[in-house]
Amino acid sequence: MSKGESVLNKYRIENGVLYDQFTGEVIDRKEIKKAYQAELANFMLESELDLNEIGERLDLRVVSDKRGKTHHVINVKEGFHFVKVFKVALREVLSTNSLSKAAKSAYLDFQAYTSFPNNTVIVDGETPDTEKLCDLLDLKKTRLYDVLKELETADLILRKKINGQLVIYINPFIYNCGLVDQSTLELFESSQYNPTINN
DSSP states (O other): OOTTOOHHHHEEEETTEEEETTTOOBOOHHHHHHHHHHHHHHHHHHHHHHHHHTTOOOSEEEEEOTTSOEEEEEOTTTTSOOOEEOHHHHHHHHHHSOOOHHHHHHHHHHHHTEETTTTEEOBTTBOOOHHHHHHHHTOOHHHHHHHHHHHHHTTSEEEEEETTEEEEEEOTTTEESSSOOHHHHHHTTTOTTOTTTOO
């Protein structure tokens, strides 16, 4: 189909048969579906480019998955904070480490409190002390230390004392809040989940 030529103008239905009105060729239903999807994707792409020129974006976008299949997607929380979860690495962590339920639960809780850009655990705007971590995770102090050690051994977190305060960094190669501070990346440079050293 040439540029500007619409699927709607090219095909006709007569007596339940779909055909190309210019060639008379009978058209398969799957072919027409593909043509409509391609036309819609092309229209949306052109519309998005036009809107980008005036500083706007479409809420609905067309993206392609790894297999090349197109999907119409929408950002459900425009303007809100988001996180990146590297699912393959996370699945690897969960399948290769025999993490306790307490450690898995703590890791999930930490994800809700991971902050930008250092990828550290922050609760109520502050680095949590041991007492606050115990309250957050519903753990006794001894069990908290066991869980933190377990998570660190699994390469999910890194503990660091800064001015006498325990700071918990979340491995950004598994989970992060977008752009990550260079100093945090350097802490995890030798991580088994760092793709630059493990590919």
